[in-house]
Amino acid sequence: MAFDYDKYMRPGKLPHIWCPGCAHGIVMKSIIRAIDRVGLDKDRTVIVSGIGCASRMPGYVDFNTLHTTHGRSLAFATGVKLADPSLNVICVAGDGDALAIGGNHFIHACRRNIDITMVVFNNNIYGMTGGQFSPTTPHGKLASTTPYGNPDYAFDVVELSMGAGATYVSRGTVYHAVPLERQIADGITHKGMSVIDALCTCPTTYGRRNKLGSATDMILWFKDNTVGIKAAERLSPEERAEKILTGVFRQDIKPEYCEEYQKIIDMAKGA
Amino acid sequence: MAKEVFYSGCAAAAYGAKDARVEVISSYPIRPYTGIMMELSKLVANGELDAEFVHGEGEHAQVSIAYGASAAGARAYTGSSGVGVAYAMECYSPAAGGRLPCQMAIADRALDPPGDFGSEHTDVMGARDQGWIMGWAESPQEVYDNTIMYYRIGEDHRVQLPQFCCQDGYFVSHIPGRMKLEDQKAVDEFLPPYNPPHPLDPNRPVNHGPQIFPDQGSAINVQRAVAFDEIESVIEEVVKDYNKQFGRKYSPFVDEYMMDDAEIAFFLQGAHARTARFAVNHLRKQGVKVGVARLRFMRPFPTKAIQESLSKVKAVGTVETSTSYGGQSRGGNIIHETRSALYPLDKRPIVTSFMAGLGGEIVTLNEFYAMAKVLSDAVKTGKANDSYWMNFEKEVLDTHK
Numbered sequence: 294m295a296f297d298y299d300k301y302m303r304p305g306k307l308p309h310i311w312c313p314g315c316a317h318g319i320v321m322k323s324i325i326r327a328i329d330r331v332g333l334d335k336d337r338t339v340i341v342s343g344i345g346c347a348s349r350m351p352g353y354v355d356f357n358t359l360h361t362t363h364g365r366s367l368a369f370a371t372g373v374k375l376a377d378p379s380l381n382v383i384c385v386a387g388d389g390d391a392l393a394i395g396g397n398h399f400i401h402a403c404r405r406n407i408d409i410t411m412v413v414f415n416n417n418i419y420g421m422t423g424g425q426f427s428p429t430t431p432h433g434k435l436a437s438t439t440p441y442g443n444p445d446y447a448f449d450v451v452e453l454s455m456g457a458g459a460t461y462v463s464r465g466t467v468y469h470a471v472p473l474e475r476q477i478a479d480g481i482t483h484k485g486m487s488v489i490d491a492l493c494t495c496p497t498t499y500g501r502r503n504k505l506g507s508a509t510d511m512i513l514w515f516k517d518n519t520v521g522i523k524a525a526e527r528l529s530p531e532e533r534a535e536k537i538l539t540g541v542f543r544q545d546i547k548p549e550y551c552e553e554y555q556k557i558i559d560m561a562k563g564a
Numbered sequence: 565m566a567k568e569v570f571y572s573g574c575a576a577a578a579y580g581a582k583d584a585r586v587e588v589i590s591s592y593p594i595r596p597y598t599g600i601m602m603e604l605s606k607l608v609a610n611g612e613l614d615a616e617f618v619h620g621e622g623e624h625a626q627v628s629i630a631y632g633a634s635a636a637g638a639r640a641y642t643g644s645s646g647v648g649v650a651y652a653m654e655c656y657s658p659a660a661g662g663r664l665p666c667q668m669a670i671a672d673r674a675l676d677p678p679g680d681f682g683s684e685h686t687d688v689m690g691a692r693d694q695g696w697i698m699g700w701a702e703s704p705q706e707v708y709d710n711t712i713m714y715y716r717i718g719e720d721h722r723v724q725l726p727q728f729c730c731q732d733g734y735f736v737s738h739i740p741g742r743m744k745l746e747d748q749k750a751v752d753e754f755l756p757p758y759n760p761p762h763p764l765d766p767n768r769p770v771n772h773g774p775q776i777f778p779d780q781g782s783a784i785n786v787q788r789a790v791a792f793d794e795i796e797s798v799i800e801e802v803v804k805d806y807n808k809q810f811g812r813k814y815s816p817f818v819d820e821y822m823m824d825d826a827e828i829a830f831f832l833q834g835a836h837a838r839t840a841r842f843a844v845n846h847l848r849k850q851g852v853k854v855g856v857a858r859l860r861f862m863r864p865f866p867t868k869a870i871q872e873s874l875s876k877v878k879a880v881g882t883v884e885t886s887t888s889y890g891g892q893s894r895g896g897n898i899i900h901e902t903r904s905a906l907y908p909l910d911k912r913p914i915v916t917s918f919m920a921g922l923g924g925e926i927v928t929l930n931e932f933y934a935m936a937k938v939l940s941d942a943v944k945t946g947k948a949n950d951s952y953w954m955n956f957e958k959e960v961l962d963t964h965k
């Protein structure tokens with residue numbers, strides 16, 4: 294039987310605002326299937342977002358949802374999680390939201406290892422505001438504000454998250470929707486900060502300008518240009534350099550922030 | 565050569581900045597300001613404007629970049645809208661206290677909630693007491709002109725203050741109007757290159773933003789206040805020069821329409837003044853003696869010019885397009901300072917306020933007619949409420965009937 298998305302949606306909030314060909318819906322569906330797979334209680338699950346195309350997602354899904362200020366989903370989510378650590382807290386954010394205006398909150402949430410799952414809808418551009426370059430726009434690529442190519446170098450979301458201390462870090466793509474769903478599910482069950490770099494596409498403001506073909510071509514590009522980290526071991530360093538690595542990069546067990554916080558409370562009360 | 569064009573307020577701001585020869589531009593996308601940065605990025609990319617164009621990683625960084633550029637002696641330009649303006653709040657006092665005359669274009673937008681992208685003055689009105697020059701334009705032409713004039717006012721060594729150069733989001737920022745771009749040479753003559761009194765310079769080291777002790781704080785505050793004592797005469801000078809050089813007819817502080825024989829007046833800033841003038845034309849045909857006084861500067865608040873203009877009438881309605889929740893009037897905030905400005909006069913008009921144009925709604929002709937009715941009644945009865953929330957107040961709804 295086909296998966297029943299309606300169980301998790303707010304049908305009255307549709308149609309969504311995403312452009313034709315936008316792959317955000319694939320990430321959204323992966324999140325929904327992941328939640329279903331893990332079996333989270335809808336009423337004990339909070340989805341938090343900031344501002345931007347990706348951040349519209351919480352409006353469409355039937356959980357406790359919080360649409361906040363630009364870049365600050367993780368800060369609001371930290372408040373939610375600390376107030377009631379028994380809640381399942383998931384953040385969704387675009388690359389500009391998560392890593393530019395929200396970059397500070399991003400690294401500190403990773404550092405604290407708080408039990409939140411952050412899904413970055415990484416489409417390399419500020420889509421909603423008209424295709425300005427973002428912290429994940431690759432060097433040299435065109436954006437509306439870099440008509441001769443982007444002089445900046447992009448963040449690698451995986452490296453950044455690991456460097457900052459997140460304990461579950463993975464990268465998936467919208468072509469590989471089933472592995473992406475599995476990663477998100479693992480991220481949810483993981484105790485600690487989980488970051489899923491969900492490579493996504495924006496045909497409207499990024500693809501067209503960079504002549505990346507149709508919306509479908511852009512999704513198929515991931516098939517040919519990404520490789521799982523295990524399979525990558527069989528490639529030569531030159532071959533590997535041309536591919537984007539996907540898979541689970543880190544899955545560590547380290548003390549989680551809310552639990553550590555509770556220990557302090559218990560200790561202080563006991564003293 | 566001067567050139568006739570058909571530009572939106574966003575393009576007008578960008579071309580104003582270009583003709584002002586800004587040297588550093590810091591940007592971050594947010595509607596409706598985005599239109600300004602997009603136009604500027606094109607001008608820089610096409611080689612039409614020799615400036616550094618930087619993306620901040622948020623509005624806070626954006627205004628910080630403008631601060632840094634200005635401290636280094638550059639003519640710096642930035643801008644934002646709505647929540648972006650609010651996010652950069654921490655940077656406003658340092659820029660004004662540091663006496664750094666950078667300019668921030670504001671295409672205003674309602675704050676969250678309602679988060680509806682509509683025009684409202686609430687965003688930057690929240691920053692009005694930080695020591696920045698601030699005023700609204702009502703047309704793309706005025707946006708262009710103000711951009712150039714504000715730099716000369718702000719960079720004047722008697723002033724040395726940053727400027728919020730404001731326009732109504734969408735109503736001005738996204739509606740094109742016929743306007744004139746002035747000849748670059750003439751603009752250069754009007755606005756010479758920025759001559760910073762204390763730029764960061766390795767050969768002559770200075771310190772911006774020093775750590776001070778409480779007993780030194782008030783002296784710095786007084787300096788900023790003194791700048792606002794000087795500023796009105798500088799503005800008069802600059803506006804007069806601009807009018808002369810480019811054939812404009814701006815009055816420095818209050819733009820009047822049919823005020824000479826008026827009994828009642830709408831007092832407001834920004835684009836809604838245009839609708840107000842249409843309403844006045846109609847009401848005048850019906851024998852209502854009504855005029856419009858449009859405020860061109862919120863900061864400095866031009867007390868003397870307001871006294872001169874509004875003392876001509878018997879009742880004034882400030883048309884507020886921003887909110888002052890819990891404030892004295894329980895409505896907007898222009899009324900508070902307007903009443904204060906008129907208080908010392910022996911003969912002063914009744915002042916009330918109208919909450920309209922909120923969340924991006926247009927202020928319709930019908931609303932202006934209803935306001936005129938309230939003001940005319942106030943003249944007869946000698947009484948009026950502190951504020952009327954248009955379309956939500958029983959008194960106002962009754963006048964619609």
